[in-house]
Amino acid sequence: MFDYNFHWRPVLKSLPDLIQAGFVTLEIASLAMFLGVVIGLCLALMRMNMKGPLKWFAVTWIEIARNTPALFQLFFFGFGLGAFGINLSPFTIILTGLSFNCAGYLAENFRGGFQAIPVMQINSARCLGMNSWQAYTRIVIPQVLRIVYYPITNQMVWAVLMSSLGMLVGFKELSGETQFFASKTFRVFEYFAVAAVIYYVIVKIVLGASRLLAMRLFRY
Amino acid sequence: MQEPISFFTGFNPNDLWFLGEAALKTLWISILSITIGSVMGCVFGWVLHESKSVAGIILAPILDVFRSVPLLIQLVLFYNFAPMVGLDLNPFLSGVVILTFYTASLVTNVARGGIESVETSMRRASRSLGLTYWQDLYHVVLPIGGRTVFPAWIGVVLGVMKDSALVSVLGYVELLKASQILITRTQEPLLILSIAGAFYFALSYPISLYASKFEKRWAK
Amino acid sequence: DTLDDVADRGTLRCGVVLDFPPIGYRDANNEPAGFDVDYCHDLAKSLEVDVKIMPLTWSERLPVIATGRADVVFGGTSDSLARARTVGFSIPYAIYYSQGVVNSKSNITSIDDIRGKRVAAALGTLPEQEWLKIAAKWGEENLYQSYQSENEVFLAVAQGKADIGLTTNTAIKPITQQYANLEAGPRMPWVADYTSIVGKRQDVTWLNYLNLFVTHQVRSGRYQELWGKYVGSDAPDLRIPGVMY
Amino acid sequence: MIQIRDLHKHFGDLHVLKGINLDVSKGEVLSIIGSSGSGKSTLLYCINGLEAIQQGTVHINGTDVHAKSTDINKLRQKLGMVFQQWNSFPHLTTLENVALAPRIVKGKSKEEALELAAKQLKHVGLGDKLKNYPVSLSGGQQQRLAIARALAMEPEYMLFDEATSALDPEKVGEVLDTMRLLAEEGMTMICVTHEMGFAREVSDRVAYFHEGIMEEIGPPQQIFEDAQSEHTRKFLMNVR
């Protein structure tokens, strides 16, 4: 049955490099998430409160991000934009692609969060004499963040997993690095198995950290 | 000595047919893995709900791995692993196997959520009418819980359909791979990516629209 | 062994790389075509079996043999000793030189002009490995980009993502015809690329058969015929003077 | 006849029922009152086997509810139950809601079941809502639907677990009226309730539960005007 000899030695030798690449993965995912949260919040507010072109801009962004494959979006930012003479480095391609995608998904989460806050909460705040800015920043947004916290965590996990597409646009995060080593030594299975373990660990760390953070942030 | 033949030819209507065929392949691989995966996921979800201790200890972590390792890595790993144990799987079958398990791992959570969304008092009510356990599950839990999590399930379906684009790394000529091939040959990235994107959008958007309508209708 | 397996199965599973015009590419009907593809057909004909063409990426060529998914791979595979630890090679069946294809704006005419420029190659190819040695010497590894396929390399150079793409002399002509802004660049300083047919390492009888096949292709004039058809000049001599292979 | 002997129920460490002895005879209407958490609902669940018990026995017409050999699904057909939360099946019309169990549990034909269902719905005053889905019913109507659904199994006993306490004050009356109707028709009923008026007027006996013990049981006027236990008097004072 096992007509295949495993060679683990080269993999172990390049383990430090792979772990290093794991940090690159974490870094790109965090960066994309940060941009995604900021843009997603704006898109959600635009979709809910604006009319005309701004609203349609937000709707278009959100729907394209949610209804086409992430890999497609990456290709678009890679070779698609290249046709316009806009050339992004692999790092920028993966960052814009991931942020674009995350922003679309997060925008919908935010929208759901805003809609889940009873109108009475705003009314209560207004009745105390707060103006609408105060009511939004002090009462609504903190509660929305609480509601979307777990969706954001999930999205962060997604961002980590999706960053593996970097390998297909020539960016050397964990998958790209793994593929590079694998192509040198042809030990594809061994290398990708180790990469899988590292991804698993990263995901668990992300989830653990978010749980710890939640415990500090939300005491209610 | 002959003239070298021309290797690059422009976009022709034939290529639309080529893309269309590839879109059908995307659809086919998605339908196959979503169907099998959903059935498996429902069974797993039920197992996890019913026996929180025994099966959960084995099943839950295994399913968790499918959710914590990038699909891309899973595909490459499995594609390279299968022949080692004597399975001669082509890219299509490898893709189906991994996408199926991936779907199942996602649907498991959905299904468990569905079962748990049916309040105990509802289940007690049906049992108190004399319905057996299985009658209760089939006539009460399935329709009521199923409806609650239907939008979540649609989310999984759309996700898997989009993620099926990753099977292209195994060389399966689905929609995205086909467009890559055409880009290579015709050097018209923008046109071809737009067509592929439109295909995906046309597949995904109406379904997601329907799901959110459905959700609104039952939100009452 | 593989020879019996293939005869038994009645199909030859033949891996080729289709990102490598004119050696392997897709024609206007999006069907596989090229020098390597014809070689697959020839090999199958010699075995009197059907052929199944398996399109591969550069980096898949060896795993596909190591894990037994394909019987044989044509695909411009250089017979490096490192690779020979994983898979088996026949005698060389074609010889290529590495050459750059440059963006006309990049002003690269010699190897030294490449300093400080962005270099692209396909992942897992010989040019990539050789270039990375030079880049390491120059301390310019960060300027190197790797792509999933040669075609993406050309596209990248044409779109200006990279200044020079490393490829094979055979590809230069069709590429420069296709892209107005691409030109032939300098020859790469490493030795010629002797490419062999890849088979399972342990399977000596199969490798013997492949050696015989290569010899017969040359003897019958088929080698020259196909080379002339796809590349368009005299086929290079496969023998290295003074060495018995 | 329902016979409960020395019934004990634990939830983990929590001792919820501490030795209940109670007989309910045919045709009797028993109301159970007591403050929240005193174990009233749990008692009902133990009677129809929705909760397992740790000690004691419950017999219905001589059959031991908690015996292994008992076909509990069959036994439950004798016991209709209505809960506090409205549990109408939202995916079925009122008619289908009521017809479901007769069809799949009792194996009646579709026509028979629908006819029976229509009859029971008319009985509880929902004759004009046969095709409605539960969402379009008010809370009171949903509870009456739940009663009709239970009645369609032709039970010998009806158990009510605070059937009116999740309703708007305006809707309580219609449900109590339906329960009153059943009582007048001679149905044997155990009603856990917070409606003291109902308990007083309709019941044959009233039982007061306190922390898992049945502290007092007797005819309404005895409980309401001449309660023996300190707890009962205090409880009744607070309620009204």
Next chain:
Amino acid sequence: MIQIRDLHKHFGDLHVLKGINLDVSKGEVLSIIGSSGSGKSTLLYCINGLEAIQQGTVHINGTDVHAKSTDINKLRQKLGMVFQQWNSFPHLTTLENVALAPRIVKGKSKEEALELAAKQLKHVGLGDKLKNYPVSLSGGQQQRLAIARALAMEPEYMLFDEATSALDPEKVGEVLDTMRLLAEEGMTMICVTHEMGFAREVSDRVAYFHEGIMEEIGPPQQIFEDAQSEHTRKFLMNVR
């Protein structure tokens, strides 16, 4: 003093308030009763400017609430309001709930605001819950928290919109007691309520609303024992 003159309110085609005239003087307790949908809540929203009006005027201490030039946020500080539900801010402790508005609206220092908040919480009987989050409070406690929060702005008027109707029957009493306390302390109050006992005992006047019209207003005994309007009598009969 609150003066309402010929107030009309439309929601699209729906004419919800049809010419209300009402004066509430300092120290008065006014209860508003009436069936669901009669416009009681809407009136309160029009009084503190949460809803725009289509015709008429509302003056608070002589200031026109709906005039463009009015600083509504400032005016609202005079008007405390307690809703039926969703009053407490779940992400803040009770203390922070109460201290927030004095700090950011009135610009008090943190210490001052916290001190004031603690005082008001003690006032409503939540002195021992200062560090709790609202989830851990019962419904009744949450409503008292809402009252304390409104009081911390030192309002001249308090508006209650069915402050007890989402509560368990057992919890209603504690909130009504707090409202009673306020009334005794001389707070001017407008209470939309379904609690007839409260309306009767505590109010100086009771107003009955019917389909957007204030059909009757007068001292409690007049409304409850000698109502002029047919609607009022019918309504009171149904409620109890």
